[in-house]
Amino acid sequence: MAKMKAARWYGRKDIRVEEIDVPVTGEKQIKIAVKYTGICGSDLHEYLGGPIFIPVENPHPYTGEKAPITMGHEFCGEVIEVGKKITKFKVGDRVTVEPILAKHGLKGKYNLDPNLNFVGLAGGGGGFSEFVVVNEDQAHKLPDEIDYEQGALTEPAAVALYAIRQSKIKSGDTAAIFGCGPIGLLMIDALKAAGASTIYAVELSPERQAKAKELGAIIVDPAKEDAVESIRRQTNGGVNVSFEVTGVPVVLPQSLEVAEKGGELVVVSIWEKPATIHPNEIVIQEKTMKGVIAYRDVFPKVLELMGQGYFSKDLLVTKRIKLDDIVEEGFEALVKEKSQVKILVSPK
Secondary structure, eight states: OOEEEEEEEEETTEEEEEEEEOOOOOTTEEEEEEEEEEOOHHHHHHHHHOOSSSOOSSOOTTTOOOSSEEOOOEEEEEEEEEOTTOOSOOTTOEEEEOOEEOTTSSOSSGGGOTTOEETTTSSSOOSSBSEEEEEGGGEEEOOTTOOHHHHTTHHHHHHHHHHHHHSOOOTTOEEEEEOOSHHHHHHHHHHHHHTOSEEEEEOSOHHHHHHHHHTTOEEEOTTTSOHHHHHHHHHTSOEEEEEEOSOOTTHHHHHHHTEEEEEEEEEOOOOSSOOOOOTHHHHTTTOEEEEOOSOSSOHHHHHHHHHTTOSOHHHHEEEEEEGGGIIIIIIHHHHHOTTOOEEEEEOO
């Protein structure tokens, strides 16, 4: 059996690059030679505080796999083999992957599947490898004007765009984003595409503040001022919609407080610990608080917006590394260097 290199999660702070079998292509599947894979915030959560999505005790019902698993779910590449029943793709096609694992495939409200998980977190291969096999419905053709590096940003951009589309934001509205990591920065662009008039970005890191400012956001530095007070003052009472993208417990009540009376808070983060809010903040001011998970039915729209220049890799990609260096140059760099935003990994 042919072998390939893959980065596999064994446990917290234990990711190993090793040789495994190249996956076999099923009749309704395509095999992809991976070009680039982004390291996601949820990958970092698994590295530092996992398992969260990774099955450890029992195999995942859709993949039959448990740890160790190959990681990486923000990836794209070239089709090198197609199954017998594939009609949508041919060898040589350039594709990006929608990595959701759901019982009935990508149909209906598939991101709310009771056993929701992802290729690269629950098995089924992963982008931190040389080759991946995926189902036909999980692949989307990359338009000619979108290169592989840009294509690797489709998945995180889908998280951002879906969060905005699920919110009640309207053209001309004001918004606040708490946290300017990759998703927060992509959400600034998605808000601009949706027609938001003013976007406040709450962020501690000077490097990330600079990127948010470049995207057109008004920076609020919580180390220098009270973020809630500042935004309320600048908006005369609060923003129309607030977005929480940090997963830091102390930030949740702040992100709720900056929404105006009758306003909305959308929680985008995946949480490692509980967070506390005062229900009166919702009750007395008739605010709405909702959560969003991943995305559904937005990949084609993301690719359209990318074609228009949104979600640009030039601002987001801060480092490109090889698979062999993924622990030190990838995961550890994201822990230690706040200047890092999106690190792309190539297999060779």
